[in-house]
Amino acid sequence: xxxxxxxxxxxxxxxxxxxxxxxxxxxxxxxxxxxxxxxxxxxxxxxxxxxxxxxxxxxxxxxxxxxxxxxxxxxxxxxxxxxxxxxxxxxxxxxxxxxxxxxxxxxxxxxxxxxxxxxxxxx
Numbered sequence: 001x002x003x004x005x006x007x008x009x010x011x012x013x014x015x016x017x018x019x020x021x022x023x024x025x026x027x028x029x030x031x032x033x034x035x036x037x038x039x040x041x042x043x044x045x046x047x048x049x050x051x052x053x054x055x056x057x058x059x060x061x062x063x064x065x066x067x068x069x070x071x072x073x074x075x076x077x078x079x080x081x082x083x084x085x086x087x088x089x090x091x092x093x094x095x096x097x098x099x100x101x102x103x104x105x106x107x108x109x110x111x112x113x114x115x116x117x118x119x120x121x122x123x
Contacts, residue, residue, distance in 0.1 A: 017080045020075065044107060
């Protein structure tokens with residue numbers, strides 16, 4: 001499975017960005033696709049995910065501001081509104097084949113990762 005992200009950039013606080021992630025290859029086992037982020041000097045953290053049945057999960061820090069969606073089985077989006085400087089990070093798309101994981105929020109729940117896209121929020 002290959003994942004290609006796009007949509008990162010520089011935005012002022014309070015602004016919006018939309019990230020996209022397209023999966024290709026052996027995508028028939030798409031159990032979930034999610035977003036993680038990693039800020040400089042910090043560990044990679046969960047942001048949001050959407051499962052095969054359209055259930056969505058969000059980190060508390062982004063709930064109400066970010067929305068994950070998909071337009072077909074293998075392309076997902078992350079709409080980010082009300083961006084804050086603390087949202088600055090490299091955002092990674094992730095793909096999971098584990099249908100048995102009902103709330104995939106851990107790095108170990110995902111098999112494939114994109115190359116990452118930088119999001120910078122200025123104050």
